[in-house]
Amino acid sequence: MADKIILEVARYSPEQDTKPCFATYEVPVHKEWVVLDALNYIKDKVDGSLTYRWSCRMGICGSCGMMVNGEPKLTCATFLSSYAHNGNKIRVEPLRYFPVVRDLVTELSDFLVKLKKVKPWLIRKDTVPLSQGEFLQTPEQLDYYKQFSMCINCTLCYSACPVVGLDPKFVGPAAIALAQRYNLDSRDQGAVERIAVLAHPEGIWGCTFVGECTKVCPKHVDPAGAIQQYKLNAVLDWLTSFLMPRGHNSQDVKP
Amino acid sequence: MRQEIVKAAPAYTEFHPRWYRAPVSVYWWLGQWRYLKFILRELSSLFVASFVVITLLQVRALRNGPEAYSRFQHWLQSPWMIALNLVSFLFVVFHTITWFNLAPRAMPIWVRGKRLPEFLVAAPNYAIWLVASVVIAWFVLR
Amino acid sequence: MARQSDEAFFWMLFSAGGVIAAILIPVHLFLFGLAFPLGWLPAPDYERLMSLVHMPLVRVYLFVFCSLPLFHWAHRFRYTLYDGLKVKHLNEVIFALCYGGAVAGTVLAAYLTWTIA
Ligand code: FES
Numbered sequence: 001m002a003d004k005i006i007l008e009v010a011r012y013s014p015e016q017d018t019k020p021c022f023a024t025y026e027v028p029v030h031k032e033w034v035v036l037d038a039l040n041y042i043k044d045k046v047d048g049s050l051t052y053r054w055s056c057r058m059g060i061c062g063s064c065g066m067m068v069n070g071e072p073k074l075t076c077a078t079f080l081s082s083y084a085h086n087g088n089k090i091r092v093e094p095l096r097y098f099p100v101v102r103d104l105v106t107e108l109s110d111f112l113v114k115l116k117k118v119k120p121w122l123i124r125k126d127t128v129p130l131s132q133g134e135f136l137q138t139p140e141q142l143d144y145y146k147q148f149s150m151c152i153n154c155t156l157c158y159s160a161c162p163v164v165g166l167d168p169k170f171v172g173p174a175a176i177a178l179a180q181r182y183n184l185d186s187r188d189q190g191a192v193e194r195i196a197v198l199a200h201p202e203g204i205w206g207c208t209f210v211g212e213c214t215k216v217c218p219k220h221v222d223p224a225g226a227i228q229q230y231k232l233n234a235v236l237d238w239l240t241s242f243l244m245p246r247g248h249n250s251q252d253v254k255p
Numbered sequence: 256m257r258q259e260i261v262k263a264a265p266a267y268t269e270f271h272p273r274w275y276r277a278p279v280s281v282y283w284w285l286g287q288w289r290y291l292k293f294i295l296r297e298l299s300s301l302f303v304a305s306f307v308v309i310t311l312l313q314v315r316a317l318r319n320g321p322e323a324y325s326r327f328q329h330w331l332q333s334p335w336m337i338a339l340n341l342v343s344f345l346f347v348v349f350h351t352i353t354w355f356n357l358a359p360r361a362m363p364i365w366v367r368g369k370r371l372p373e374f375l376v377a378a379p380n381y382a383i384w385l386v387a388s389v390v391i392a393w394f395v396l397r
Numbered sequence: 398m399a400r401q402s403d404e405a406f407f408w409m410l411f412s413a414g415g416v417i418a419a420i421l422i423p424v425h426l427f428l429f430g431l432a433f434p435l436g437w438l439p440a441p442d443y444e445r446l447m448s449l450v451h452m453p454l455v456r457v458y459l460f461v462f463c464s465l466p467l468f469h470w471a472h473r474f475r476y477t478l479y480d481g482l483k484v485k486h487l488n489e490v491i492f493a494l495c496y497g498g499a500v501a502g503t504v505l506a507a508y509l510t511w512t513i514a
Contacts, residue, residue: 012275014273014274014275015273017275020275070287096277097277097279099271099274099275099276099422100274100275100276101273101274107271107274139368140368143368143369143370144365160492162279162283162284162290162293162480163285163480165279166279166283166480166483166485167485199404199405201404205404205408208293208297208476208480209357210290210293211293211357212289212290212293214360215289215467221390222360224360225360225361225363227418228357228360228361229360229361229362229363231361231405231408232361232362232412234405235405235412236411238405238409239365239409255477280484281483281485284480285479286488294477294481297473297474297476297477297481298477300469300472300473300474300477301468301470302469302475303414303418303422303466303470304467304468304474304498304502306422306425306426306430306465307462307463307466307470307502308502309429309430309468310425310429310459310462310463311463311502311505311506312461313429314450314451314457314463314506314509314510314513315509317443317446317447317450318509318512318513319487321443323444324443325443328433328434328440330434330436331429331430332434335432336430337431337435338433340430340431340458341431343426343430344423344426344427344430344431347422347423348423350415350418350419350422350432351418351420351422351423354415354416354418354419355419361502372424379408380419383420384419384420384423387420387421387424388401388420388423388424391421391428392424392428393425393427394449395428395441396428396438396439396451
């Protein structure tokens with residue numbers, strides 16, 4: 001393996017630049033270094049003005065997402081060694097389709113507003129007094145939604161999704177998957193409240209099942225699957241409401 | 256120009272002239288195989304439609320009598336139609352395979368609290384495909 | 398823009414057509430588009446096909462075979478145009494062309510399969 005690697009890093013300074021340009025840095029390759037280590041090396045040793053987000057360094061906080069050679073990646077989980085064959089050059093850019101604040105830092109309020117719109121929390125229609133204790137759940141009931149609850153809001157899936165780029169209003173993969181996480185939770189009664197945002201041309205119907213959101217997800221959430229499952233339920237829901245205009249249970253799909 | 260940017264931005268994001276918003280090229284699907292593959296998958300529908308049109312023409316030819324039908328058969332033998340059908344066949348099979356492989360993701364099947372592995376959900380689709388193809392071929396060739 | 402219940406309806410047609418197309422079209426295409434014209438297999442003659450088409454079930458089959466995949470095409474092609482060419486602002490025109498085509502094909506299929514026997 002080469003002991004040096006070239007990093008092409010997108011730089012954008014809102015005060016000086018009208019658009020990003022690339023700066024090239026030479027970085028030593030240590031055996032277990034990830035792209036984030038290389039960025040930290042640049043910030044420590046070469047150019048302290050390089051700006052990017054990170055925190056946990058272990059694929060948990062979801063803040064270090066960037067485009068690495070055109071692919072959305074958690075930079076703390078992307079090893080330099082896996083790019084050593086690629087002409088020893090790595091191109092690091094901010095996550096695609098998000099506004100860039102500076103260098104590699106993106107603006108996330110689009111995503112956060114969308115996330116809030118789908119009400120990703122437990123909604124109860126009844127109010128059960130505290131004295132009655134917890135809402136119990138069997139392991140099967142937990143398994144039913146667990147996959148969708150693994151999301152760390154890293155927004156890699158938004159950068160992988162062309163629909164997000166083409167239609168800025170599209171609710172997007174992670175938010176829909178998280179909505180589905182609560183729809184499938186046996187303790188939740190809020191499916192009806194989420195329909196208006198989800199079963200909407202800018203919600204699930206905007207998705208064309210490109211499927212890339214699922215491929216880039218570091219937590220194996222499968223947002224694309226969540227969206228298609230919701231579509232199928234919406235169709236069944238539409239059919240039942242058509243056949244039995246009264247008394248059908250909208251989007252209640254729990255075991 | 257400024258007005259346009261404001262319009263393009265989602266309603267809930269404040270206009271912020273200093274943020275850089277990269278434009279999305281019309282050719283976003285070129286250059287990266289995964290997106291090109293998606294567009295090819297979607298374009299398979301064109302070949303689905305074109306074969307439906309050919310079938311409609313076939314039914315019309317049948318309806319118009321033996322002469323019309325032999326003219327239709329002759330038309331299908333022209334190099335252009337053979338080429339079109341060859342390409343169509345590849346696209347349609349591509350559609351079938353992608354369709355069957357994606358279906359289990361839209362239709363998770365839970366058996367006794369466990370989700371069936373995807374290939375177990377996809378396999379019956381392939382079995383149905385095979386059986387249907389054999390039955391139809393037998394019916395036509397008999 | 399279509400209402401949400403419409404979207405569910407169109408997506409249902411899209412999926413149903415996708416299933417029909419996935420299962421049935423390859424074998425039809427192989428037989429009638431390649432194997433018979435190229436002489437790989439002996440082509441059924443006119444009388445044989447007419448005797449098949451005289452069966453009501455075959456005509457229903459042909460109608461479904463032609464109509465649903467057209468709606469599958471309409472949905473997919475509509476979104477491919479929106480996204481692949483970035484022409485979502487032409488939504489109304491594209492929508493009318495795609496579904497107009499699918500409806501026209503369906504009407505033609507109904508007419509032909511109805512009047513053939
Ligand atoms: S730094 Fe926390 S996920 Fe990478």
